[in-house]
Every structure is written in structure tokens, then in C-alpha cells.
Amino acid sequence: MDNTVRVRMYRQGLGDCFLLTIPTGKARPFYMMIDCGIVLGSSTAAVDRLRAAVADVIKTTGGEVDVLVATHEHWDHVSGFVQAWDVLKDQLKAKNVWLAWTEDPADKQAAKLRAERRKAEEAMRMAVQRLALDGSVRTAERVESLVAFFGATGGSTADALGNARKLGVGKPRYREPGEPPIALPGVEAVRFWVLGPPRDEKLIKKSNPGKGDGYGLDAGPGGSQQFLMSAMAETVDADGLAAPFDEMYSIPLARAEKVGFFGERYFGATVDEGIYDWKDGSAVADQSWRRIDGTWMESAETMALQLDSATNNTSLVLAIEIVATREVLLFPGDAQAGNWLSWQGLKWEGGETGPGLLKRTVFYKVGHHGSHNATLKEKGLEMMTSPELVAMIPVDHEMAVKKRWGKMPLPDLVSRLREKTGGRVLSVDDTVKSAAELGAEWKGFAGEVTVTDLYFELSF
Ligand SMILES: [Zn+2]
The missing domain is CATH 3.60.15.10 (Ribonuclease Z/Hydroxyacylglutathione hydrolase-like)
Incomplete structure (x- = not known):
């Protein structure tokens, strides 16, 4: 045969x-x-x-x-x-x-495993959107390719x-x-x-x-090294991705932009009031590099990999x-x-x-x-x-x-x-x-x- x-x-x-x-x-x-x-x-x-x-x-x-x-x-x-x-x-x-x-x-x-996966997947998709909105385009792309x-x-x-x-x-x-x-x-x-x-x-x-x-x-x-799926699942609550701090301790991004101190230092929208480049003294319009509001979500990349x-x-x-x-x-x-x-x-x-x-x-x-x-x-x-x-x-x-x-x-x-x-x-x-x-x-x-x-x- x-x-x-x-x-x-x-x-x-x-x-x-x-x-x-x-x-x-x-x-x-x-x-x-x-x-x-x-x-x-x-x-x-x-x-x-x-x-x-x-x-x-x-x-x-x-x-x-x-x-x-x-x-x-x-x-x-x-x-x-x-x-x-x-x-x-x-x-x-x-x-x-x-x-x-x-x-x-x-x-x-x-x-149980599948439910964990679906929840994490959902969180990842939301993270991609948030990362993109926050200007972390590169990370957003990397997470997206994993999702x-x-x-x-x-x-x-x-x-x-x-x-x-x-x-x-x-x-x-x-x-x-x-x-x-x-x-x-x-x-x-x-x-x-x-x-x-x-x-x-x-x-x-x-x-x-x-x-x-x-x-x-x-x-x-x-x-x-242990897989962090349960931690991942916890970052998703009923409203989607949870922020690291409770609402009562935070100023919404849109409002912060209009508050002088934050506006100048973290958004750079009001150049007149004086944030200048330390090297050549020119006005720096974009102060977004000081912000970390998207950074916590970069862990999304690690989680997406997992x-x-x-x-x-x-x-x-x-x-x-x-x-x-x-x-x-x-x-x-x-x-x-x-x-x-x-x-x-x-x-x-x-x-x-x-x-x-x-x-x-x-x-x-x-x-x-x-x-x-x-x-x-x-x-x-x-x-x-x-x-x-x-x-x-x-x-x-x-x-x-x-x-x-x-x-x-x-x-x-x-x-x-x-x-x-x-x-x-x-x-x-x-x-x-x-x-x-x-x-x-x-x-x-x-x-x-x-x-x-x-x-x-x-x-x-
Ligand atoms: Zn494969």
C-alpha cells in the first residue's frame, strides 16, 4: 500500500x-x-x-x-x-x-477565556481611537496592526x-x-x-x-512573565476605557486648554503670554510635548501584544x-x-x-x-x-x-x-x-x- x-x-x-x-x-x-x-x-x-x-x-x-x-x-x-x-x-x-x-x-x-479576549479586543480598538485623537499616531498605528x-x-x-x-x-x-x-x-x-x-x-x-x-x-x-489579561479587562469599564484618575480629581482636556496656566504650558495656544524656546528665544506654539494624557494609554501596545x-x-x-x-x-x-x-x-x-x-x-x-x-x-x-x-x-x-x-x-x-x-x-x-x-x-x-x-x- x-x-x-x-x-x-x-x-x-x-x-x-x-x-x-x-x-x-x-x-x-x-x-x-x-x-x-x-x-x-x-x-x-x-x-x-x-x-x-x-x-x-x-x-x-x-x-x-x-x-x-x-x-x-x-x-x-x-x-x-x-x-x-x-x-x-x-x-x-x-x-x-x-x-x-x-x-x-x-x-x-x-x-471565560473568550470573554476576556473580546473585552480586551474592545479596549484595544478604543485605545487606537484615543491614541490617534491624542496625537500618538505612531503608537496608534502599532496597536492597530496588532488588533x-x-x-x-x-x-x-x-x-x-x-x-x-x-x-x-x-x-x-x-x-x-x-x-x-x-x-x-x-x-x-x-x-x-x-x-x-x-x-x-x-x-x-x-x-x-x-x-x-x-x-x-x-x-x-x-x-x-505572566499575561496581564485580567488587568487589561479591568481597564475597560461600562463607559469604555477607564482613565487613571477619578473624574472629581481631573479637569477635562477641553476645559484645561482654556485655563491660562494649563493653556500656556500644555497647549501653547497663547504664545503672547510667553513660552519661548530656551535656545533661540523664539516663541513655541506647540506645547503638546509636555502632556502625558496619552502616555498612559501606550501600555495599550504591551497589552495588545499580550x-x-x-x-x-x-x-x-x-x-x-x-x-x-x-x-x-x-x-x-x-x-x-x-x-x-x-x-x-x-x-x-x-x-x-x-x-x-x-x-x-x-x-x-x-x-x-x-x-x-x-x-x-x-x-x-x-x-x-x-x-x-x-x-x-x-x-x-x-x-x-x-x-x-x-x-x-x-x-x-x-x-x-x-x-x-x-x-x-x-x-x-x-x-x-x-x-x-x-x-x-x-x-x-x-x-x-x-x-x-x-x-x-x-x-x-
Ligand atoms: Zn499567525
């Missing part, structure tokens, strides 16, 4: 869209689609490529995938379910939709995930780490091990690796084991430090463990587009000791730079990936046009590599 499993990574841009083909022994293989998205702010050309990827999935599968996985609710993983919905809604069905337990409406812990993970007008991530659910024939299945390995009827070639997201609240809220636990110098401010990390950490993590060879294909979504750490403690009846699966990993879908906090070192990549290891990074560096994420992918991580795989790393923004153009390092790869304008495909 043919045991060849194929992994197709679409080359739409910064975002994940994967199609797996798994043999069944019959004419029709088993198809699994994992995520379908592109980061907000991508060019029209990139969105067109995403739509072309969707068309390719429909063509390849004949309009039916066996399992559709949406790893987590971020635009760069689910936007396709909005941006190509016109086509998807009539032309693709999913026999099964798999989501993480964190998306289960009947799960209390999930509901953008949740989509924008014309389609939110919640809409996108809702559409993904609608493609399912039955109800979605919510997957749980440590549940028995999933063996699907008629699909003997593989079984699925669910590694994350963890139930442990401490781990699901831990986004950054401790010192030395990740790659690169900026691996985070220390292992004890909010994004929190959502990443709800990623459904799958280890797909090829039964005949026991080799593992690892799809961690955008799982961050705490999610990775939780795999260490996983044990199944029969002796399988999280570390055991990492050890046999031959394919690694690099987490979170190669960022600093989504691939652990000693408790992660260094445990993947198979000489067959290859990696795919769903990243477009130019787009990442445009989003001000200059270190995506993290150079130290990329060079370690290259070392560990003997150079067999493909990223979405690689410019090769055909398999023949691939470097000599791919000669030693046991499977096949297919290169088209639209995707890279590897066989195992």
Missing part, C-alpha cells in the same frame, strides 16, 4: 494555508485542510493568491475536504473564509471541522471562524490535548495526536519563553503520525511558549509521550511565522533529532517588515532550522520557480518536492 503523505503549503503571503493528502488505499485520498488566511493589510495581489489557493483546494479535492482544521482565531489563519467566501460557500464542504476546545461554546473555561489580527470592518475573525464552521457537514469536533490518538475510519495510513492548547491556565497565558528557552537574544523577559499572544496560545496543535514509519508531521499553529511547554507532560496509554512525538518529527510547520516566542529551544526544536527533519515557514518577510515586525522570521531561529535540516527549509516568500531551482541541500531529501507559483509540496 502507498503510504505517501503530501503536505502542500500555499504561497499566498504572510499567513497559513495548508492542504494534506493522505492515502486511503482507494482511488480517493483523504484530504485535510489546515487554516486559510493572510494577514490584514496584504496587497490585492496577495489576496488574489489566497483566492487562487482556495480555488486549488476545491479543484484538488473535488469540493470536499475530509477534515478542515482552523487552528485559532486570527485573521492570518482564517481570513480566507471571508475573503473567498463567495466561492467557498457553494463549492467546498468539510466532512469534519476540527477546532480547539477553546472554541467550544459549551465549555466553561473556554467561554488587526482580529480582522476589520467587512469581516471579523469571528465571522471567518463562523464561516469555517458552516462548511462543516455536521457539528465541529473540539479537540483536547491528551485525548486518545484519533484514528479515522478508512484512513489507516495516519493517526492524529492532539498536543494543545493546554487546559492549564498558567501555561495558556504564558506567551514568552524564559531566558535561554527560545532562540535569539530577545527571547523574552523571563520565564515568570492579547495577540493569548489568542496564538489557543492554537490547536496536531502531531500527525504516519503509522508505517512512525514519522511525525508537526502542525503547531501559532502556539507560544506555554503551549509548547505543556507537551512535555503529555503521556498516553501505550507509552506515547509529547517528547516522543517531537523526537520523531520529520516535518515541522514553523510556529507563528518564525517569531521569537513560538519555537522553544531545548523543549522544542532541539528535541526534533530526526536526520530527516524538514521545515516550512509560512512567512513573507517583506510583508512582516511592512507590519513593523522586522524580526519575523527571527534570524537566529532560521539559521538553527537550516542547521538542523541540512538547509531543507522552505518559506512562502522563497522565489524559486521550479523544483530544479532548489539548492543542492534538497538532493538528500527522501521524498518529492513540487514547486509551482501557487504552492510548495513535500511528500513523506
Whole structure:
């Protein structure tokens, strides 16, 4: 029997869209689609490529995938379910939709986490407006680019995930780490091990690796760093974002501007009354640099980062084991430090463990587009000791730079990936046009590599 499993990574841009083909022994293989998205702010050309990827999935599968996985609710993983919905809604069905337990409406812990996230998201959107009004344009832009993970007008991530659910024939299945390995009827070639997201609240809220636990110098401010979501939620009250002082102790901004002392020193509107530059004695009209009314909101940026990390950490993590060879294909979504750490403690009846699966990993879908906090070192990549290891990074560096994420992918991580795989790393923004153009390092790869304008495909 043919045991060849194929992994197709679409080359739409910064975002994940994967199609797996798994043999069944019959004419029709088993198809699994994992995520379908592109980061907000991508060019029209990139969105067109995403739509072309969707068309390719429909063509390849004949309009039916066996399992559709949406790893987590971020635009760069689910936007396709909005941006190509016109086509998807009539032309693709999913026999099964798999989501993480964190998306289960009947799960209390999930509901609590989601409510925290929604509240924080709302606060972030308000902070963006306030920051812009207060003239902190740069910070406003940075916070906005983080909030953008949740989509924008014309389609939110919640809409996108809702559409993904609608493609399912039955109800979605919510997957749980440590549940028995999933063996699907008629699909003997593989079984699925669910590694994350963890139930442990401490781990699901831990986004950054401790010192030395990740790659690169900026691996985070220390292992004890805790996520501040509850503090975040507290800054939002019934009226929106709360100010640091009670109303009775504050003078409204508009009134302060008209009070001589404040007007002169903090707004500079009344130059005649004498605020002058200390160097050349010229009148300084703008005194806004003295004001800190927007500064307290700059913590919004830190919080927005944490909010994004929190959502990443709800990623459904799958280890797909090829039964005949026991080799593992690892799809961690955008799982961050705490999610990775939780795999260490996983044990199944029969002796399988999280570390055991990492050890046999031959394919690694690099987490979170190669960022600093989504691939652990000693408790992660260094445990993947198979000489067959290859990696795919769903990243477009130019787009990442445009989003001000200059270190995506993290150079130290990329060079370690290259070392560990003997150079067999493909990223979405690689410019090769055909398999023949691939470097000599791919000669030693046991499977096949297919290169088209639209995707890279590897066989195992
Ligand atoms: Zn992502």
C-alpha cells in the first residue's frame, strides 16, 4: 500500500494555508485542510493568491475536504473564509471541522477565556481611537496592526471562524490535548495526536519563553512573565476605557486648554503670554510635548501584544503520525511558549509521550511565522533529532517588515532550522520557480518536492 503523505503549503503571503493528502488505499485520498488566511493589510495581489489557493483546494479535492482544521482565531489563519467566501460557500464542504476546545461554546473555561479576549479586543480598538485623537499616531498605528489580527470592518475573525464552521457537514469536533490518538475510519495510513492548547491556565497565558528557552537574544523577559489579561479587562469599564484618575480629581482636556496656566504650558495656544524656546528665544506654539494624557494609554501596545499572544496560545496543535514509519508531521499553529511547554507532560496509554512525538518529527510547520516566542529551544526544536527533519515557514518577510515586525522570521531561529535540516527549509516568500531551482541541500531529501507559483509540496 502507498503510504505517501503530501503536505502542500500555499504561497499566498504572510499567513497559513495548508492542504494534506493522505492515502486511503482507494482511488480517493483523504484530504485535510489546515487554516486559510493572510494577514490584514496584504496587497490585492496577495489576496488574489489566497483566492487562487482556495480555488486549488476545491479543484484538488473535488469540493470536499475530509477534515478542515482552523487552528485559532486570527485573521492570518482564517481570513480566507471571508475573503473567498463567495466561492467557498457553494463549492467546498468539510466532512469534519476540527477546532480547539477553546472554541467550544459549551465549555466553561473556554467561554471565560473568550470573554476576556473580546473585552480586551474592545479596549484595544478604543485605545487606537484615543491614541490617534491624542496625537500618538505612531503608537496608534502599532496597536492597530496588532488588533488587526482580529480582522476589520467587512469581516471579523469571528465571522471567518463562523464561516469555517458552516462548511462543516455536521457539528465541529473540539479537540483536547491528551485525548486518545484519533484514528479515522478508512484512513489507516495516519493517526492524529492532539498536543494543545493546554487546559492549564498558567501555561495558556504564558506567551514568552524564559531566558535561554527560545532562540535569539530577545527571547523574552523571563520565564515568570505572566499575561496581564485580567488587568487589561479591568481597564475597560461600562463607559469604555477607564482613565487613571477619578473624574472629581481631573479637569477635562477641553476645559484645561482654556485655563491660562494649563493653556500656556500644555497647549501653547497663547504664545503672547510667553513660552519661548530656551535656545533661540523664539516663541513655541506647540506645547503638546509636555502632556502625558496619552502616555498612559501606550501600555495599550504591551497589552495588545499580550492579547495577540493569548489568542496564538489557543492554537490547536496536531502531531500527525504516519503509522508505517512512525514519522511525525508537526502542525503547531501559532502556539507560544506555554503551549509548547505543556507537551512535555503529555503521556498516553501505550507509552506515547509529547517528547516522543517531537523526537520523531520529520516535518515541522514553523510556529507563528518564525517569531521569537513560538519555537522553544531545548523543549522544542532541539528535541526534533530526526536526520530527516524538514521545515516550512509560512512567512513573507517583506510583508512582516511592512507590519513593523522586522524580526519575523527571527534570524537566529532560521539559521538553527537550516542547521538542523541540512538547509531543507522552505518559506512562502522563497522565489524559486521550479523544483530544479532548489539548492543542492534538497538532493538528500527522501521524498518529492513540487514547486509551482501557487504552492510548495513535500511528500513523506
Ligand atoms: Zn499567525
